[in-house]
Amino acid sequence: MKWVIKITSDINKLREKIDSIDEKIIELILNRMEVVHKVGITKSKQNSRIYVPEREVAIYKKLSALSGISEKDISNFYTEIISFCRKFEGILDVAIKKDTYSLLGVKKLFGEHVNSIFVENFEEIDTDSIKYILSPFDEEILNFIQNKNWFLINSVFINNETLYLFSSFENTILNDDDIAIVLADHKIADDFIKLNEHNFINLLPYNRAKSWSNFKLLGVIPKN
Template structure:
C-alpha cells in the first residue's frame, strides 16, 4: 500500500481546487457564449477565425512561460466545447487521419463530422454542410472548380502539408492576413511580374494549376491585389495569418 504524505494530500487538494475553479470559469464562459450566439444569429459568419487568433496571440503574450502550442490546443478545445452549446458545425472531410487531425486543430473535437471516400461525394454534399476540410492538392481543384460560393475560412499546416477549411460565406473584417487565388500556371506567368512588391507564396498543386497566397497588411490592399489578377482565376477569399 502506497502511503500518501500530508504534503502530497495538500498538493492534490490544491489541484482539486484549481480544477473546480477551471470548471466554474468554463461554465461562466458558456453562459457568455450563449449570449454572444444570440447576437451572432443575426450574422452570416458564426465562426470568426480572426477572433480566435486574437485570443491565442493575446494569451501567448500574457503567459510567455507557457508553450504556445499548449495554449492553442487547450483553448481551441475550450472554445469548441463552449461553442457546441450554441451550434455544432456540420463538416465534410475525406476519410483519412491527416484530414481529421487538421480539422481538430482548427475547430476542436466538438463538430459533427461527415467522412467521405472521395471528393465527388464532398462536392455533392457541400450545400448541406457548414464547412468542408480539404488538402491543398489536386483534390482541392476538383472540389472548388465550378462551385460559386466557396471560400477559404481558415487553414492548418504541418509537415509541408496544407489543409483548408472552406465555407460558403467569405471572411470579413480581417485587418491583415492572407488572400488566395487558384489559377492556371500559364495565366500566373502573365501577371507574376506585377507581384514584385508583394509577399506571396506559390503552391504547385497539379500539372496545370497553382494556388497563390499573398500577404496583406491593411484592408485597402485587398482590392489592389485583386486588380493585379486580370487573368482568369478563382478568388478564394481572405483569411488570417496563423503565425504568432
C-alpha cells in the first residue's frame, strides 16, 4: 500500500500547486478588471469605442509569441477573459437576425458578455444605442451600411458560412497583412487587398479590377 500512499501524496502536492496557481490567476484577472474599468471611464469621457478588434488580435499575437501556444488556441480561451473584463467598460449591443449561426457568431467574437439584439430587419435598429451588426453579406446589409455610412470591421466563420461584423466605428489601428475588404459589382470580392507598412497593396489582377463597377472599400479586418 506504500506506493498508493506515495502516489496520493504526490497528487495532493501537485493539486496544492494548482490551487496556488489558480489563486494567482484570479488575482491577476481582478487586477486586469480594475485597469479595464479605468480605461472604460476614460473611453466614456472621450466617447471612444469599447470594442477594438485590432487591439484584441494584437494581444493574441503577442501572447502566442510569448507562450508558443497558437493564436487560435489563445483566442479560444482569452476571448472569454477579455469579454468578462469588457463588461466593466460596458456590455455591447449587437444586432443580429434570429438564427443559430448569428448567435454562435456573436459568442465566438465577443464571448459570453454581450447583448444579442434580435431584429426582423436592420433598418429598425436604434443606431444611437446599437453600434454593431453581425450578418451574412446580402442586399439588406449592403443598403444599410451604405445609407448609414457604417464599416466592415471583423468577420467570423461558422459552419461553412462567413458572417461579417459591421459598425459605426471603423478600425483605426492598421498593421501589416490586415485585410481590406472591397465591394465590387455589389458583392464582396473573392480576392482582397492587403496592407503593407500601412499602405494598400492591390493584389487583384489589373484587368479584372478595371472591369469592376461600383468599386468601394468596405473596411479593414485585422489579420489573425
